[in-house]
Structure formats: C-alpha cells, structure tokens
Amino acid sequence: MPDLPMTLPSEGLPAHVTIYEVGARDGLQNEKAVVPVEVKAEFLNRLADAGLTTLEATSFVHPKWVPQLADAADLLAMLERRPGVDYPVLVPNERGLDRAVEAGVDHIAVFASATETFAEKNLNRALDSQFAMFEPTVKRALAEGLRVRAYVSMAFGDPWEGAVDPAQVAAVGRRLVEMGCRQLSLGDTIGTGTPGHAEAVIDACVAGGVPIDQIAVHFHDTYGQALANTLAALRRGVTTVDASTGGLGGCPYAKSATGNLATEDLVWMLDGLGVSHGARLADLVETSVWMADKLGRPSPSRVVKALAGAD
Amino acid sequence: MPDLPMTLPSEGLPAHVTIYEVGARDGLQNEKAVVPVEVKAEFLNRLADAGLTTLEATSFVHPKWVPQLADAADLLAMLERRPGVDYPVLVPNERGLDRAVEAGVDHIAVFASATETFAEKNLNRALDSQFAMFEPTVKRALAEGLRVRAYVSMAFGDPWEGAVDPAQVAAVGRRLVEMGCRQLSLGDTIGTGTPGHAEAVIDACVAGGVPIDQIAVHFHDTYGQALANTLAALRRGVTTVDASTGGLGGCPYAKSATGNLATEDLVWMLDGLGVSHGARLADLVETSVWMADKLGRPSPSRVVKALAGAD
Numbered sequence: 072m073p074d075l076p077m078t079l080p081s082e083g084l085p086a087h088v089t090i091y092e093v094g095a096r097d098g099l100q101n102e103k104a105v106v107p108v109e110v111k112a113e114f115l116n117r118l119a120d121a122g123l124t125t126l127e128a129t130s131f132v133h134p135k136w137v138p139q140l141a142d143a144a145d146l147l148a149m150l151e152r153r154p155g156v157d158y159p160v161l162v163p164n165e166r167g168l169d170r171a172v173e174a175g176v177d178h179i180a181v182f183a184s185a186t187e188t189f190a191e192k193n194l195n196r197a198l199d200s201q202f203a204m205f206e207p208t209v210k211r212a213l214a215e216g217l218r219v220r221a222y223v224s225m226a227f228g229d230p231w232e233g234a235v236d237p238a239q240v241a242a243v244g245r246r247l248v249e250m251g252c253r254q255l256s257l258g259d260t261i262g263t264g265t266p267g268h269a270e271a272v273i274d275a276c277v278a279g280g281v282p283i284d285q286i287a288v289h290f291h292d293t294y295g296q297a298l299a300n301t302l303a304a305l306r307r308g309v310t311t312v313d314a315s316t317g318g319l320g321g322c323p324y325a326k327s328a329t330g331n332l333a334t335e336d337l338v339w340m341l342d343g344l345g346v347s348h349g350a351r352l353a354d355l356v357e358t359s360v361w362m363a364d365k366l367g368r369p370s371p372s373r374v375v376k377a378l379a380g381a382d
Numbered sequence: 383m384p385d386l387p388m389t390l391p392s393e394g395l396p397a398h399v400t401i402y403e404v405g406a407r408d409g410l411q412n413e414k415a416v417v418p419v420e421v422k423a424e425f426l427n428r429l430a431d432a433g434l435t436t437l438e439a440t441s442f443v444h445p446k447w448v449p450q451l452a453d454a455a456d457l458l459a460m461l462e463r464r465p466g467v468d469y470p471v472l473v474p475n476e477r478g479l480d481r482a483v484e485a486g487v488d489h490i491a492v493f494a495s496a497t498e499t500f501a502e503k504n505l506n507r508a509l510d511s512q513f514a515m516f517e518p519t520v521k522r523a524l525a526e527g528l529r530v531r532a533y534v535s536m537a538f539g540d541p542w543e544g545a546v547d548p549a550q551v552a553a554v555g556r557r558l559v560e561m562g563c564r565q566l567s568l569g570d571t572i573g574t575g576t577p578g579h580a581e582a583v584i585d586a587c588v589a590g591g592v593p594i595d596q597i598a599v600h601f602h603d604t605y606g607q608a609l610a611n612t613l614a615a616l617r618r619g620v621t622t623v624d625a626s627t628g629g630l631g632g633c634p635y636a637k638s639a640t641g642n643l644a645t646e647d648l649v650w651m652l653d654g655l656g657v658s659h660g661a662r663l664a665d666l667v668e669t670s671v672w673m674a675d676k677l678g679r680p681s682p683s684r685v686v687k688a689l690a691g692a693d
Contacts, residue, residue, distance in 0.1 A: 075539050075544055075545055075574040076539075076574050076575070076579065076605075077538070077544075077545035077546075077574075078578075079576070079581070228386050228388065233386055235388075262688070264388075265388075265651050266655060267389075267390040267392035267654060268387065268388055270392055271390045292684060294647065294650050294685050294688055295603075295609055296650065298606055298607065298609065299609040299610045299613045301610070302577055302610045302613060303392065336606035339607065340576050340577065340607060342576075343575070343577070343578060344576055344577060372606070377573070
C-alpha cells in the first residue's frame with residue numbers, strides 16, 4: 072500500500088518525535104531463549120539502518136538475574152556503532168556502571184519504581200530508599216560525562232497495589248531529576264492506563280517541577296491502550312516515546328503475552344499524522360519478520376501482521 | 383484488578399457514548415464456520431445482559447452470499463428481545479427488507495461504498511448508481527416507520543484505490559442522509575486510518591451537511607490504530623462507536639487476522655476516561671471467553687487476553 076497511511080495532520084502535536092527503541096534490551100531480556108550475540112548485533116545494526124536514532128542496546132545487570140543479557144560487553148564490542156545513533160544501556164548499580172564505562176558507553180539508564188511493592192520485589196528496597204541505591208551510580212556517571220535516563224516503573228498501575236497516585240509518580244520523578252537524570256521514562260508497566268490517566272501523570276510531573284522536554288512515555292499494549300495513550304501524551308507536549316520493534320518483550324508481571332508498544336504500530340500512526348521520526352516502516356517490518364524467524368514465533372505487532380502477509 | 387482502570391477524565395470528550403455492537407452480525411458473518419442459531423441467540427442475550435443497548439443482530443442478505451447468517455429469521459424468532467435494547471439488522475435490498483419486516487424488525491442498516499472499486503466488487507454497481515439501489519429500500523423502510531442506518535465502507539483506505547479523499551466520503555454520506563438515513567457509520571474497513579485522518583473524514587462530513595450526532599465511527603484494528611482513532615473521533619463530538627465483542631470478525635479484504643475494534647478494549651478506555659456507556663466489562667469478557675470456546679479459537683481482544691488469564 073504505497074500511499075497508505077494517508078498523511079493528515081492533527082492539531083496540537085509536536086513536529087518531531089524521538090523513538091527510544093527498547094527492543095534489544097527490554098524486548099530480548101524477556102525472551103525465554105537466550106538470543107545469540109551475533110543476532111543481537113545484527114538486530115541493532117538493522118534498526119540503525121532502518122533510521123532509528125536511539126537504541127537501548129543491552130543491560131549491565133548481573134547475569135544471575137538476567138542471563139539473556141549476560142553478553143552485554145561482547146555485544147558492545149561487536150556492535151557497529153553508527154554515527155548519529157545513540158546506544159544507551161541499562162545499569163542497575165556501580166558495578167554495572169564500571170562494566171558499561173569499560174565498554175565505552177556514554178549514556179545509561181537506571182530503573183526506579185513508582186510503588187512501594189514493586190520497589191521491594193524488584194529492587195529489594197523500600198520506595199524511599201531506592202534513591203540511595205541509584206545516587207552513587209548516577210553521580211559517578213554524571214561526573215564521567217555520561218547522560219542518564221531513569222525509568223519510573225509501575226507509574227500507572229501496579230499488580231499488587233492497583234491504581235497508582237499520579238502525585239506519587241511525580242514525587243519519585245522529581246527526585247530522579249534533581250539527582251541529575253536528564254530524562255524520565257514514565258512506564259505503564261502493566262498496561263492498564265488510559266488517555267486521561269496518561270495526561271494526569273504527565274501533568275503531575277510537570278506541576279512537580281519536571282520539564283516536559285525531560286519526560287518520555289513507555290506504554291505497554293497489554294490492554295490495547297498504548298497508542299491512544301501515546302496520542303494523549305503527544306498532545307501534552309511529550310516528544311520521546313519508547314517502543315519495541317515487533318512488540319518484543321513486555322512485563323513478566325503482566326498477565327498477558329502482549330507487552331511493549333510495537334515500534335511499527337507507533338510509526339504507522341506518526342506517519343499518518345505527519346510527525347517526523349526518521350524511521351522507515353518497511354525496514355522495521357522486514358527486521359521484525361527476520362527476528363520472528365530467529366525467535367520462532369510471530370510478532371504481536373498488528374502492523375507487522377498486516378504487512379508481512381501482504382503481497 | 384478491581385480498581386483498574388483508574389478513572390481520570392480528559393477534556394473535550396462526550397459524557398456518554400453509545401456502543402453499537404456488531405459482533406453477532408459483522409463478527410459472525412466473517413467466521414468460516416456457521417455458528418448454530420441457538421449459540422447466536424445466547425450470544426445476543428448475553429450481550430444484552432452485559433448492558434449493551436444496541437445489538438446488530440443479523441443480516442437479511444441472500445443466504446447464497448452469506449450462508450453464515452442464513453438463519454436470520456429463525457434467530458429473530460428465537461431471540462428474547464429485551465426492553466430498552468435495540469436490535470438493528472443489515473438489509474441489502476427490498477427482498478431483505480420484506481424478510482426483516484416480517485421478522486418484526488424496526489431498525490435496519492444498509493451498506494454503501496465510499497469508493498468506485500469496492501462498489502463494483504461488493505455491490506456490483508458503479509459508485510454513483512449504488513444510491514438507486516438503496517433508495518427504494520430506504521424509502522419503504524422509512525414509510526413503514528423503521529429507522530435506517532447506513533454503513534459507508536472503505537471511508538479511509540481501499541485495498542485497490544489506496545487513500546480515499548475525505549470529500550468523496552462526505553459526498554456519499556450526504557446523499558445517504560438526504561435519502562433519510564438517520565445515522566452514518568464511517569468505516570475504516572481495512573484499518574489504515576490514523577487520528578488526523580479520522581478527524582478529516584468527520585470534519586468533511588460535517589462541512590458537507592451531515593450533523594455530528596448522525597455520525598458513528600467503525601474502526602478496524604488491523605494496523606493497531608482503532609482506539610487512537612476512536613479517541614480522536616470522540617474529541618470531534620462523535621458519540622456512537624461501533625465495536626465487536628471479543629474483536630470478532632473483520633474485513634475479508636484486509637490482509638490480517640485482526641479486524642474489528644474489540645468492545646472490551648473500547649470499554650476499558652471509556653471506563654478509564656469516565657465516559658459512560660452502560661456495559662459491564664467483566665460480563666463482556668466472560669461472554670468472549672464463552673464464544674471463543676464455541677469458535678475454537680482465542681479472542682484477539684487484548685483486554686480479553688489480559689483478563690481471561692488473570693487470577
């Protein structure tokens with residue numbers, strides 16, 4: 072369908088959106104099978120070739136916890152880092168930071184919780200004491216000239232606590248920004264949020280002192296709401312959207328196979344809205360078909376399903 | 383998740399939306415298997431019990447074309463028509479109208495095309511001569527006191543012609559309204575539309591003289607855009623949304639298994655936005671699980687997948 076989607080802009084949207092691609096890290100860390108490092112490197116190279124400019128490459132979490140990404144250093148050594156492409160990595164602590172710096176990384180992400188229960192379960196910390204855990208990592212990263220992003224997980228709903236107060240998300244976000252994190256990624260980790268909720272969380276963060284240009288959104292499509300929520304966030308002035316090529320990954324705590332917003336579904340909407348982003352849809356779809364073959368299962372992306380079966 | 387979705391309204395939305403449920407007709411006519419009439423009747427009774435108030439029950443198209451719905455008269459005879467529930471049926475021509483009236487129907491829908499090629503392929507008529515085909519049916523229905531809705535198919539994209547000019551959709555819509563159709567259902571039959579496109583088609587219809595309260599939207603989720611498009615349509619003032627419980631059905635011309643917007647995914651968003659609609663999500667999900675068992679395949683609805691696997 073060469074002339075589809077038809078481009079018809081809508082009022083109140085940004086002219087450009089940065090797609091923060093999480094497929095290689097958030098996607099592959101949630102696969103049962105360990106993907107060979109050569110496949111990961113080719114995946115990232117293909118994503119760069121497809122025009123994506125921010126590729127979260129891997130994680131320096133301890134291999135005991137995430138064996139899928141135990142090859143982080145090897146992957147970064149093997150990767151063809153393309154000019155103009157940013158390759159952030161997830162770093163949980165100072166030991167991870169050491170390994171990342173050694174691998175030549177200049178952009179890291181830390182992983183915080185918006186709720187007490189998830190902080191306890193995922194970080195083994197009380198909500199309030201998680202900051203003491205990140206602080207030495209963030210401070211040292213900044214001192215070494217690295218950029219730092221912070222994920223705020225369970226920023227909408229939490230499988231144990233239910234609905235999460237936007238004011239609580241804003242308080243967590245503010246502390247991370249004050250610590251020096253340049254970008255917050257507000258994560259709807261279980262995918263229960265809806266558009267008014269997206270607006271409320273963004274508004275609470277802005278009211279709490281987080282500049283809108285430091286806010287990214289990370290929606291999961293578990294309840295089918297990710298793209299509608301993204302549209303609402305764009306109207307609020309958000310210009311960075313997390314997505315995963317082919318819809319890889321998701322949250323192991325969410326009770327469904329459907330997880331991350333698929334980059335292709337996002338790109339279809341942005342192309343239709345005339346919002347620039349730099350990626351080429353056909354190349355992304357081709358990459359997802361290739362990766363689905365490697366993983367032995369079809370992509371959950373609706374666009375991939377629709378186009379991969381096309382003439 | 384008893385307190386999810388969290389209800390957080392968004393500005394500029396209607397207080398109430400009428401869900402026009404198409405699962406029993408549009409959904410089941412696209413199933414390969416013919417569903418027994420008793421199952422169809424129970425499906426419709428369950429949907430009414432779940433609080434839906436508009437249930438398109440069946441179609442009086444010739445059984446040669448749609449054998450899945452050959453039992454239309456039997457189904458209507460068997461159905462417990464609940465007070466306050468509207469049971470429109472699809473009627474392609476005067477012969478179908480005769481059968482519908484005989485069955486005690488008081489609300490019909492006719493099926494028009496927005497494009498030349500689909501008019502030829504589906505109706506065996508030129509675009510402009512399709513009106514002559516509907517007119518006697520619509521006029522007689524109105525004379526007998528029936529209400530008439532008109533579907534406008536391929537109102538966004540067409541698999542043969544590509545992008546469709548919103549002005550062409552508006553011209554078709556205007557003729558149908560002038561003919562006496564009380565409601566237009568603007569159909570994104572192949573699911574390629576995006577939110578700005580949804581706004582443009584609605585705006586064109588309104589500019590062409592169709593009152594906003596006579597416009598319904600019918601989005602397919604083939605490219606994952608249905609809910610974002612619905613959100614855009616609601617902001618334009620549309621208050622009737624077509625959806626299919628469990629996401630049953632779709633367009634045989636769209637190259638993907640994913641078709642109609644799932645009623646459950648719509649209800650999740652409306653519940654989150656605090657927009658009333660009358661349906662109870664848990665009952666809809668239970669009905670979809672029951673129907674998936676009858677059809678022998680899982681529902682494509684994301685909400686059904688997420689909740690049906692829950693504790």
